[in-house]
Amino acid sequence: xxxxxxxxxxxxxxxxxxxxxxxxxxxxxxxxxxxxxxxxxxxxxxxxxxxxxxxxxxxxxxxxxxxxxxxxxxxxxxxxxxxxxxxxxxxxxxxxxxxxxxxxxxxxxxxxxxxxxxxxxxxxxxxxxxxxxxxxxxxxxxxxxxxxxxxxxxxxxxxxxxxxxxxxxxxxxxxxxxxxxxxxxxxxxxxxxxxxxxxxxxxxxxxxxxxxxxxxxxxxxxxxxxxxxxxxxxxxxxxxxxxxxxxxxxxxxxxxxxxxxxxxxxxxxxxxxxxxxxxxxxxxxxxxxxxxxxxxxxxxxxxxxxxxxxxxxxxxxxxxxxxx
Amino acid sequence: xxxxxxxxxxxxxxxxxxxxxxxxxxxxxxxxxxxxxxxxxxxxxxxxxxxxxxxxxxxxxxxxxxxxxxxxxxxxxxxxxxxxxxxxxxxxxxxxxxxxxxxxxxxxxxxxxxxxxxxxxxxxxxxxxxxxxxxxxxxxxxxxxxxxxxxxxxxxxxxxxxxxxxxxxxxxxxxxxxxxxxxxxxxxxxxxxxxxxxxxxxxxxxxxxxxxxxxxxxxxxxxxxxxxxxxxxxxxxxxxxxxxxxxxxxxxxxxxxxxxxxxxxxxxxxxxxxxxxxxxxxxxxxxxxxxxxxxxxxxxxxxxxxxxxxxxxxxxxxxxxxxxxxxxxxxx
Numbered sequence: 001x002x003x004x005x006x007x008x009x010x011x012x013x014x015x016x017x018x019x020x021x022x023x024x025x026x027x028x029x030x031x032x033x034x035x036x037x038x039x040x041x042x043x044x045x046x047x048x049x050x051x052x053x054x055x056x057x058x059x060x061x062x063x064x065x066x067x068x069x070x071x072x073x074x075x076x077x078x079x080x081x082x083x084x085x086x087x088x089x090x091x092x093x094x095x096x097x098x099x100x101x102x103x104x105x106x107x108x109x110x111x112x113x114x115x116x117x118x119x120x121x122x123x124x125x126x127x128x129x130x131x132x133x134x135x136x137x138x139x140x141x142x143x144x145x146x147x148x149x150x151x152x153x154x155x156x157x158x159x160x161x162x163x164x165x166x167x168x169x170x171x172x173x174x175x176x177x178x179x180x181x182x183x184x185x186x187x188x189x190x191x192x193x194x195x196x197x198x199x200x201x202x203x204x205x206x207x208x209x210x211x212x213x214x215x216x217x218x219x220x221x222x223x224x225x226x227x228x229x230x231x232x233x234x235x236x237x238x239x240x241x242x243x244x245x246x247x248x249x250x251x252x253x254x255x256x257x258x259x260x261x262x263x264x265x266x267x268x269x270x271x272x273x274x275x276x277x278x279x280x281x282x283x284x285x286x287x288x289x290x291x292x293x294x295x296x297x298x299x300x301x302x303x304x305x306x307x308x309x310x311x312x313x314x315x316x317x318x319x320x321x322x323x324x
Numbered sequence: 325x326x327x328x329x330x331x332x333x334x335x336x337x338x339x340x341x342x343x344x345x346x347x348x349x350x351x352x353x354x355x356x357x358x359x360x361x362x363x364x365x366x367x368x369x370x371x372x373x374x375x376x377x378x379x380x381x382x383x384x385x386x387x388x389x390x391x392x393x394x395x396x397x398x399x400x401x402x403x404x405x406x407x408x409x410x411x412x413x414x415x416x417x418x419x420x421x422x423x424x425x426x427x428x429x430x431x432x433x434x435x436x437x438x439x440x441x442x443x444x445x446x447x448x449x450x451x452x453x454x455x456x457x458x459x460x461x462x463x464x465x466x467x468x469x470x471x472x473x474x475x476x477x478x479x480x481x482x483x484x485x486x487x488x489x490x491x492x493x494x495x496x497x498x499x500x501x502x503x504x505x506x507x508x509x510x511x512x513x514x515x516x517x518x519x520x521x522x523x524x525x526x527x528x529x530x531x532x533x534x535x536x537x538x539x540x541x542x543x544x545x546x547x548x549x550x551x552x553x554x555x556x557x558x559x560x561x562x563x564x565x566x567x568x569x570x571x572x573x574x575x576x577x578x579x580x581x582x583x584x585x586x587x588x589x590x591x592x593x594x595x596x597x598x599x600x601x602x603x604x605x606x607x608x609x610x611x612x613x614x615x616x617x618x619x620x621x622x623x624x625x626x627x628x629x630x631x632x633x634x635x636x637x638x639x640x641x642x643x644x645x646x647x648x649x650x651x652x653x654x655x656x
Contacts, residue, residue, distance in 0.1 A: 024461070050461065055488070056484070056487065056488060056491075058484035058485075058487065058488060060450070060480060060481045060484055061450050061453070061481055061483075061484025061485045061487070061488055062450075062484075062488065063450070064447075064449070064450020064451055064453070064454065064481060064485065065450050065451075065453045065454040065457055065485070065488065066454060067450070067451055067454055068391075068439070068450060068451035068452060068453060068454020068455045068456075068457070068458070069454040069455070069457050069458045069461070070454070071439055071451065071454065071455065071458075072389075072439075072454070072455050072458030072459070073458065074457075074458050074461060074462075091444055091447060091481070092447075092450060092451075095443070095444050095447060096442075096444075096447060096451060100440065101644055101645070101646070101647065102425050102644045102645050103422060103425050103426040103430045103432075104421075104422050104425070104426060104430065104432040104434075104440065104644075105420075105421065105422035105423030105424075105425050105426065105644055106423070106643070106644035107421075107422070107432050107433075107434050108432065108434060108439075108440070109647050140645060140654065141645060141646070143646070143653060163647075163648065164647035164648060165646050165647050165648065165653075191649070192649055192652060192653075238653055238656075239649045239652040239653040239656065240652070240656040242652070242656050274656065
């Protein structure tokens, strides 16, 4: 069945709320409005105001409330309207949710999911366009999921809601409307499993979220030039599917990591270091990176498109790594 | 509610006194260990504020919840935490409440409804409201008390949380312990109201300021707020005026406050005050002395337990990070 990614996410939320009455959702404009992207339209009528909570614009407060409710055994799914807003509610995420299981010697678990749209390309300028997954992967105690397809988004969100750890679930805004096939019926995709979206033998493009599509487009262009690229969609950044990374690198011996977020201190930097440390002998060339510039997301469409990677940048990056 | 609580009779006072002395002795011992470098890190002492924590927790049931602060020893003991497991945690031992992963600022005993002390000033306020939301959601009649200080009530999350709790009628009591100092800064240098409780008006909820050195006064004020919360009528603010005998942390000479502050505080010492009341009620001094001796023995036992307990295994440093997929989530 074909469905949009936003609908697939809505289905995951709906199925989990039907399955488990401890699951509830809260955030700004989730209820009466049904979320700014329409993901939870109709939920309030079906599940009631108790389980579909319209919060005031108080991210720090309602994120903390969700963490406290999770400490008591509920399974809240929080929505931040944009991941950029993490700046006003980082304490309950970083110092509370991420740390309390460890700091209490395992007495407390925090089964909370933080959902947020990410990404540039909607001409929303610097405070509504960031990809902040690197910030979240830097915080021990969080799991971080960045799906690219409708099928993955649904299966991974269901896994995230059932997980007993805090999970940051990042959805690219420009993927919401994409219509894709998803499996019929109920299914789960476990966290921490990467997916080869295109097999290839000459180079591994490691990426996630929207850049998966750009990498696939780049792979087609490269194929016409005789370069067979494998596209590995990580899907989950923490826990990282290192087995899948190693397997692919040992097959192609060339790696290019593609991410939309800024290059400095990015997830790609970390991955590049790990591959270089542990798989150096497998590499025919230094690990390449194609990433967002260390620049604020600009408003002007011309400027914004220059800031983050597009398929032609990936093609160029792969050729550079391969010396072609 | 404890037996005889309505009128705070002799039996009630014996319990209140026991808990206050337990806090005072625990901290006296902890401070001594800290001074002798037996403890690592830092501790923030609650000494002088005992009536606030004990009066509050005596107004709660075992099934009620609290969140606490960096100055949390007193709240945890008042709510029933075991002093041996607490002392072991201060010593960073495997037998401590948090297996040595948390320390003094992070005592938690979920079974006792202690959802955690917290190292972030105001960090527990929203968590407490989340606990209250869980009670409401599950249809339980439990109440949560958020302990925090005067300075924490100047954090933005205080406003956000009280507003939501009031709007949603969450079963919570915001318990502000006003010791008049945020680390070194006297509260009126950074706040434009005489009391913190006056802010309740802004949220259309009750707010009272009471003498936090009198355990009975605190008990009655909190009981009223708890009853309101339990009935489903929503939150209240209770502000207890207290004195922090020590500096911000153990060893802080507190040069930033006038000598009169401490003298005034000690003249209203909550334990002395309770003892005077108890003698007046006809409780024998020997009975009170027996409590002192029993607690002294308990605390010495807690110290021996902590000192003789094993350290955590360094090979287990990653344990308890994640509920599932722990090794993979930590190592990559």
